[in-house]
């Protein structure tokens with residue numbers, strides 16, 4: 001068996017019970033190779049966030065198995081999951097989720113500190129990442145003092161500061177205008193490519209589809225198409 005970065009097999013997810021039960025995922029198979037930049041697209045309510053949350057070990061599947069880098073994470077105890085998320089997965093959300101009272105640098109450094117790094121080392125790593133996303137001059141600014149595109153670049157720096165093998169982004173361009181969305185996605189792709197991260201971007205922003213190595217479409221909890229893109 002090849003060691004995929006992500007290998008989800010026959011994943012189902014049912015929310016609720018009895019007459020109110022809703023099946024959000026209906027047997028999803030998805031294998032992602034290390035270093036791939038994959039986009040997952042589909043209409044609202046199709047199960048994108050649910051699938052991403054399961055892959056990110058934030059949500060448990062109802063059935064099916066999930067391997068991350070060859071490890072069967074469905075077998076892990078719940079207490080092992082926060083550590084796995086902290087060290088192996090970087091999350092980027094639609095609303096950047098930055099802490100309002102912390103500067104850009106502090107937001108990024110916080111994750112490095114949570115990983116057990118000392119303050120100085122965490123700050124050094126944060127500054128290096130902020131430089132990579134072109135925000136060296138904004139590192140002491142609060143999120144409220146940044147544009148939407150700049151905040152999303154801080155969120156990228158924060159997701160990458162722990163050097164996680166897997167990066168998951170849920171509609172990262174939804175709050176951005178077309179141009180910023182494009183720039184932020186290109187930046188994410190470039191940085192992840194250089195550093196060897198595997199990336200899954202959930203999006204229904206067709207303006208960024210051309211940046212994907214591979215496009216997967218999901219509808220009504222099932223994958224409807226999965227194809228490699230000509231690299232751009």
Ligand SMILES: Nc1ncnc2c1ncn2[C@@H]1O[C@H](COP(=O)(O)OP(=O)(O)O)[C@@H](O)[C@H]1O
Pocket residue numbers: 015016022023024042043044045046047048049050051
């Ligand atoms: N916690 C939940 N409880 C009940 N239903 C949910 C929950 N989360 C999502 N759903 C339902 O599952 C379906 C898929 O949701 P979601 O994965 O968020 O879709 P998408 O991200 O593609 O818009 C939707 O019909 C949604 O209402």
Ligand SMILES: [Mg+2]
Pocket residue numbers: 048049050
């Ligand atoms: Mg969603």
